[in-house]
Structure formats: C-alpha cells, structure tokens
Amino acid sequence: MAFNDYEAVIGLEIHVQLQTNSKIFSADSAAFGAADNENISPVSVGMPGTLPVLNERAVEFSVRTGLALNCAIRKHSVFARKQYFYPDLPKGYQISQFDQPICENGYLEFYVGNEKRKVSITRAHMEEDAGKSTHHGDYSLINLNRAGVPLLEIVSGPEMTSPQEAAEYAREMRKVVRYLGVCDGNLEEGSLRCDCNVSVKRKGETKLGTKVEIKNINSFRFIEKAIEYEIQRQIDCKETGEAIVQETRLYDPDKNRTFSMRSKEDAHDYRYFPDPDLLPLVLEQSYIDQMRSALPELPSVRADRFVKSLGLPEYDAQTLTQEKEIADYFEVAAQASGNPKASANWIMTDLMRELNDSKTEIGNSPVSAQSLAEMIQLIDKGTISGKIAKTVFAEMWTTQKDPASIVKEKGLTQITDTSAIEKMIDAIMTANPAQVAEYRSGKEKVFGYFVGQTMKASKGQASPEVVNELLKKKLKGE
Amino acid sequence: MLTKENVEKVAQLARLKLTEAELAAIQNQLSAVLENFEQIAQVDTKDVSPLVTPTEITQTLRADVAEVFSSERLLETAPEKSGNLFKVPPVV
Numbered sequence: 001m002a003f004n005d006y007e008a009v010i011g012l013e014i015h016v017q018l019q020t021n022s023k024i025f026s027a028d029s030a031a032f033g034a035a036d037n038e039n040i041s042p043v044s045v046g047m048p049g050t051l052p053v054l055n056e057r058a059v060e061f062s063v064r065t066g067l068a069l070n071c072a073i074r075k076h077s078v079f080a081r082k083q084y085f086y087p088d089l090p091k092g093y094q095i096s097q098f099d100q101p102i103c104e105n106g107y108l109e110f111y112v113g114n115e116k117r118k119v120s121i122t123r124a125h126m127e128e129d130a131g132k133s134t135h136h137g138d139y140s141l142i143n144l145n146r147a148g149v150p151l152l153e154i155v156s157g158p159e160m161t162s163p164q165e166a167a168e169y170a171r172e173m174r175k176v177v178r179y180l181g182v183c184d185g186n187l188e189e190g191s192l193r194c195d196c197n198v199s200v201k202r203k204g205e206t207k208l209g210t211k212v213e214i215k216n217i218n219s220f221r222f223i224e225k226a227i228e229y230e231i232q233r234q235i236d237c238k239e240t241g242e243a244i245v246q247e248t249r250l251y252d253p254d255k256n257r258t259f260s261m262r263s264k265e266d267a268h269d270y271r272y273f274p275d276p277d278l279l280p281l282v283l284e285q286s287y288i289d290q291m292r293s294a295l296p297e298l299p300s301v302r303a304d305r306f307v308k309s310l311g312l313p314e315y316d317a318q319t320l321t322q323e324k325e326i327a328d329y330f331e332v333a334a335q336a337s338g339n340p341k342a343s344a345n346w347i348m349t350d351l352m353r354e355l356n357d358s359k360t361e362i363g364n365s366p367v368s369a370q371s372l373a374e375m376i377q378l379i380d381k382g383t384i385s386g387k388i389a390k391t392v393f394a395e396m397w398t399t400q401k402d403p404a405s406i407v408k409e410k411g412l413t414q415i416t417d418t419s420a421i422e423k424m425i426d427a428i429m430t431a432n433p434a435q436v437a438e439y440r441s442g443k444e445k446v447f448g449y450f451v452g453q454t455m456k457a458s459k460g461q462a463s464p465e466v467v468n469e470l471l472k473k474k475l476k477g478e
Numbered sequence: 479m480l481t482k483e484n485v486e487k488v489a490q491l492a493r494l495k496l497t498e499a500e501l502a503a504i505q506n507q508l509s510a511v512l513e514n515f516e517q518i519a520q521v522d523t524k525d526v527s528p529l530v531t532p533t534e535i536t537q538t539l540r541a542d543v544a545e546v547f548s549s550e551r552l553l554e555t556a557p558e559k560s561g562n563l564f565k566v567p568p569v570v
Contacts, residue, residue, distance in 0.1 A: 020542050027545040036562035041547040047555075057542035078530050085493055087566040135570045142564040269491060274530045282536040 006200045006238070008231045009208055010166045011158035014173055015151050016183045017129065017191040018061040024128050024150035025052030025095065032189050034145050044148035046090030051277050054079075058150035059102075059281065061182040062126050063291045065152055066103030068176055068298055069121045073288050077102045079126075079278040082270045087142050088131035096153075098272040101125035102281070108156075109300050110172035112165050114314065119169055120157035127151050152182075158197065158208065163227040167220045170194050174220075175299045179324045187218045196227055199244075200234040209234070210244040214258055217251050226251035230258050302327055310340040319348055325362045329369045336373030339380055346372055350390070354397050366400045367393070375403035383407065385414050387460055416463045418470060424457040425450075425467075425474050439475050450475065480509045 023030050026043035043050045066073050080098035106121035131147035133140050154173065160166045174192055177183040185192050194217050199209035212234070214226050230249070237244050249258040297305075299321040306317035306327075320330045330347055334340035351372070355362060375392055378384045384392060384407055395406045407413055415421060428450060429436050439446045454467045485505045489496050496504065549562070558565040 022540075022542055022544040027540070027543065028547055029544040031544075037549050037553060037564070038562075040549050040552055041545075042552065045552055047552075053540040054537055055542050056539035059539065083491075087564075087569055133566075133569065135568065138568055139560075140566050140569045141560055142566055144564070271491065276531070279533075279535055279537045280530050 003200070003231060003235055005203055006231075006235050007203050007205075008161055008163075008227075009158050009199045009201065009211075010160040010163075010227060011197040011211075012156045012160070012166055012169060013195040013197070014154045014156075014170065015129075015193040015195075016065065016154060016173075016177050017193075018058050018150040018152060018182055019184055019191070020055055020057045020061065020150055022055060023148035024055050024058045024126070026050075026148055028148070030149045032191070036143050037145060039145040040147070044090075045144055046092075052095060052275075054278065054281065055150060058126060059283075060291065061150075061180075062102050062124065062152050063283070063288065064180050064295065065154070065177060065182055066106065066124050067288070067292050068180055068295055069103070069106040069108055069124065069154070071103035071106030071121060071124060073283065074100060074102055074104065075283050075285070075288075076100070077281045077283075079275045079281070080272045081275045082127075082272055084270060086130070086133075087140060088133045088144070088147065090131070090144065090147060094128060094130065095275055095278070096127035096272075097125035103152075108169065108172055108176070110168050111300075111318065112162075112168045117165060117168070119159055119165075122155045122157050124152050124154040127153060158199075158211075163224040163231070166196060166227055167224040170223055171220050172300070175322060179296055179299055187220070190218070193218075194223055196223060196230075198227055198230045198234070200231055200238065202238075209238075210246050212244065212246065212258075213248045214251050215248055215261075219253075222251060222253050225253070225256055226258060229256060233258065296324070299324075299327070306330075306340075310334060312340060312344055316341075316344040316348065320344060323362070329362050329365070332369035333373045333376070336370055337376040337380075339376050342376045342379070343373065346376065346393070350393050366398075367396045371396055371402055378403055378407060382416060382463065383414060384412055385461070385464055387455075387464070388412050388414065391460075412461060414463050415458055415461045416466055418466060421454070421458070421462050421466055421470055422474075424454055424462070425470055428453045428457065429474065436475065440477070447471065447475070480505055480512065 020030050022028060023041075023044055026041045028041035028044055029039040031039065043052060063073055077097060078100040079095050081093040082096045082098070083093040085092060101123045103124035104122070106124075107118050108121060109116060109118045111117070129146050129149040129151050131142055131144040133142050156169065160169060174185040177192070178185045183191055187193075196214045196217065197211045198214060199211040201207065201209045212230060214230055217223050217226050229251075234244055236242075245260075248261045250261055251258050303314075303317040303321040306312045306320065307314055312320070321327045326347065330343060333343040333347065337343055351362075351365065351367065354360070355365060360366075375389060375396065378392075379386055379389050392403050392406050392412060395401065395410070396403055399406070432453070435446050435449060439450075450471050451464075451467060454471065455462060455464070482501060482505060485496075485501055485508060488508075489501075489504075553559055553562060553564075556564050
C-alpha cells in the first residue's frame, strides 16, 4: 500500500490476559464465561480494608513472555496506582506498573510476506483488568468477573510502517503467547486485545505527527483495515489542512471507519504513584535463569529449523508452526516417515481439511501422527499409489485402523505387475480403435484418455508410473 | 503557593465539590504541605536510590489457587442492582 508523499508510523499496545486460575491480586476465579458477578471477592470489588496479594503464576507467565520477547527482566519492579474514575474500576485506581515495569527493551521477529522484520518491544508491564460495563440509557450495569484478571500489556516501539506489518506483528504475538501457554489468544473473548497508535508524516520528516489511538479491534483483519482507514483519514486531514487531534477512536467494522470517542475531560491525568499496599517485586537471577531454560522453542525459530534442517519450503514451515500442537504433530510424522515434505503436504491438505470440517483439535485427531507416517511409508515403498492413499486416509479417519490393515483388508495394494497392466491396456486399445488411430496421427492429447481408462480398469490400483510407461510404448506400436 | 486553579483541578480529579471557602482553606493547607516538601527537596540525594517502601521486606506471593467467595453477600451490599449486576448512574 502506498501513501504517496506520506509515511505512517504505527505502534501497538497488546493486552494479554494471562490464563491463571485465580486473579492477579486475589483468589477469585479468573475463568471466562461465568455467570454475572459469579467470580468476585472482597478484593476485586474494592471493599475497604482489603489488601492485594500477588499471584505467583502471573509473575511466572509475565517473566516467560518477557524472556520470549528478548526483554530484560527487572529484578526489582514496582506496582503503581493509575487513578481514574469509572464504575468498572471499583477501587478508583488500577494497579499497574509505571516507571519500573517487569520487562523492558526486547524485540519480536516475524515475516511480512517473505520479508523478515524486527520490531522492538519497549516494555511489558503487569496490571489488573477492569470489569465490564453495559450502558442502558439512564443507568449502567457492572459485571466485575473480569476485574482483577491478570494482564500483561506489551508495548511495541513506534516503528511499524504499514497496516500489514502491524497485523503480522499482532499475529506473531498471538502465536508466541499461545506457544508459551500463557494466554489462549482468543480475540473475540478479549483474552488478547490490541490498541493501535497511528500517526502520519511527510516522507523524510523526522518529527512524528500527532498520534491517534484506535481501540475496539477484535480481529487481525480489522487491525489491518482500521489502520489503513486511519492512515488515509489522517493524510486527508493533512492535505486539506485540517488539524489532527490527539484522541482515542473506535473502529466500526460494519462501516469500516474509525469514530472519535467522546473525549473525556482531564483524560490521561492518572497521577501514578507506587502502590503502598504492595511491596516491590524482587526476582532472583536463578529464578530468571530457570524460566529461561524452561522456554519452549518459539514459532519463528522452529519455522527456521523446519526450513534449514528438514528442507521444507518457507510457506510450509510458516503454516505448520502457526499452532504448537500442529508443529508437534508434524515433527512426529516427519521423523517416523522419514519424509518431511510428504508429511507436511498430508497435514496441510487432507488432515487440516478433515480437522476443520469436523471441528476437531489436532490433539484428538483420529489419525495419529504415527499412522500418517506409516501411510506415507506405504506410498514411498510403492505399496500404494498417492491416489489410493487418499482412500486409505479417509478410511483411517473414520475407522481409526492402521493403514497397513486397511490396504490388506480392502485389497488396495498397487498393481505393479506389468503383465497384468499390459493385459488391461491391450483390451482398452482393442475397444477404442478410433482413439488409437487419433493418437498415432499425432493428436497426443488423447493420451490422457487412455491413462484414465486404464486406471479405471484397475480400480485405481495400477501404478501410474507403470501405466504411463506401458501406454507410451504400446500406443507407439512398439 | 498553589493557585486557585491548581486546587480546582485537583478537586475535579478527585471528584470533590468544594465551596469557595473550602477552596481558599485547602489552597492554604496544600501550599503549606508543598512548602514542606520543598524543604525536603533541599537535601542532596545524588547518590541515594529512590525509596519505594521504607522497609527491606519484599513481595510475598500467593499460589495460583482459585477459591469461591459468596458473591451473594457482596451483591447484598450494593445500594442498587439488576439481577446479579451492580446498577450505577449512567456513565455514557
């Protein structure tokens, strides 16, 4: 996408809901989907006299994420009060981190098409989520189930330049937190929320333009569309001389537009100060080292390995590493079959299609990675053809039987016996003298017809290579 | 000395409604507090790291175990509710 004489500057703030059992500062459940106000406690509703106590797993998940994002982990971090009035924030302040966040100065690498990008992570800080309010004209209703759910807010540097890049950054971030098992990455349920800061400037200008924050985006496609719209809107403002106001705008996917939120008076005067209810969080180097050594292989590293040591094309490597479970499945199949590329193909086409159609998680696939590998070996040994394998695969999916017994029971072994195939070809040529004459007069297109007929006569079991070879000979009259 | 506008802003941020007399009184009191801080600010703290808490104690963590509280009891304390939701004056 080109913006003529302008450049866009984009930064993302991603709120990651950490999937702990209990809330960040109290023991009420952090589960999604409970009944109205079912998961609340005196702490999370902000009763006077209650005190917050930090959840150790929220710390662990934050450190893990920070390390995976190549951040420095602060050994001494401090919680601060961010003060504003809103009824879904029962204490009148949000416990967050301000000048001493737990993670700082990292980066995330990802691909935009075939191009590798590296975007810096300025900081990632821990905070508590607010509740949820719904508005009904002359009153509002408050559900505090979400109040106190642990969040890690990950802030990128303002260094992305296109809507596509921003969307890929967000996709990669989702992959990372899912690989780490710290967040389910569900945008619709709000466990991953993305705010986009966008500004434009003339090409070559060093001074950044006025930045606008876009909220309320719940899909990666909408991140791209919302930013695209916003860049164009700001360029139009610049062209017509209209001032760009620093504000928060909401994205409306139905209209594909951003709208100005009514600006709040005294917005952004949060008067942060260290929360006296919480002591500094001190982490030992040994704890950080232990977290680092327990990190799983991350998706981008894994994709590189699939390309370099297993010889997969970049596209396959990217597709297979989208989800950790799929990559795990692939590795088992590739190892057991000794044929990574065939394993990749079967997983990306037939297996994915069946999984999607039946809405089955790969972990519950009726075809195990081991069975798929056995089937690939049957193809590679020439026992069955690739075409028959489709039938075998379908049978494996429905019956969960192993491929060798299916081939045996159904008599699907490939016919490689040339004399048997020759007999079929002879019969077909005798039955179709006109087509034979056509072929011999130079119309070689008709060859496909003979291949089809022979495969049909063999019920698909003839080896296609043998059929091709014999047909050529026989049609030429050799 | 804090200006009257400073005090009005702080009051607004804290959602406090002050009478003219209260404004004047608070203006004096807050100014006195700030003057005291100015005095403290005279101390040379070049080689002193910022103090977040006055003790050496650090955070004690809680195991991530969920417990059930009686949300009914908490809802009972609400001045107004609708079903199991807290009902508040309109905010948009």
